[in-house]
Amino acid sequence: MAVAGELAAMDAALTIRVAHIDDLPAIIAVLAADDVGGHGDTTDAGARPDYERAFAAIAADPGQTLFVACLGAEVVGTFQLTIQPTLLARGGARALVEAVQVAPTARGRGIGAAMMRFAMDEARARGAVQLALASSKRRTDAHRFYERLGFVRSHEGFKLKLR
Template identity: 50%
Template sequence: MDTTAGVVHLHRATADDVPALVRLLADDALGADREDPSALAPYQEAFAELDADPRQLLVAARHGQDLVGTLQLTIIPGLSRHAVRRAQIEGVRVASSMRGCGLGTLLLRWAADEARRRGAGLLQLTSDLQRTDAIRFYQSLGMTHSHAGMKLDLDL
């Protein structure tokens, strides 16, 4: 995939990618408070679980040796909308050093193509309302702000 910063390669994330993925998740104002790159055990357990699930795909983007982007794609079967499969995107991150060079657009377009390939008829994601730039970005790709997302912290 070509970006203005050069070629980026996408691959299914591996267990070896987990430390860099967690650093990437922590590399923004909200993630800095939510993630802990110094305590990898829960992330490694979560990775093993999602990697074993055929409806999950965690993608890593590399620019040279650097991991510079990620997203998780989940295929969700359902009955509504004439039993359409939904593709849920979570955990979209682009390294601060790569923002503005087209990587986010390439990641989301790739995810839409992969969702179609997996039989999904609807692509959806949620974004924290504090991420106003991200919301504008998603809208620039044709996504519509059609629903209100709700969350409940279950305090595990």
């Protein structure tokens, strides 16, 4: 999908598409560049099998889709969209967007907004009645970004490290 609007001034058109296994090194690099998340992502070759297993599991699950945003042939962003059936909202599906990341060299160019609008449209097209996300309390800039896109702070989140 080509994205216009705020990206019109860019040299290359932005495309957002389903990720392929060949995109994995670039996706890992984008995730590893995150200095706030603390997820332990790394470009170390020894970690590659972990990422390959996760990629295969995501690709095999019809409720999961991993996307990449590309400027020309370069992967500059990524996010994962989960469509989850639920009994809530009279059986309306819920969408969850995770791991929203833009490469540090591509930030401030509207790529994150384009990815999120794409995620919203994709979630609607897949029958979701709600799109949710979680964001670290330390990401105050990201919180303002999501609020500008219409997201509302509605829940208090909890997590428990299992390993």
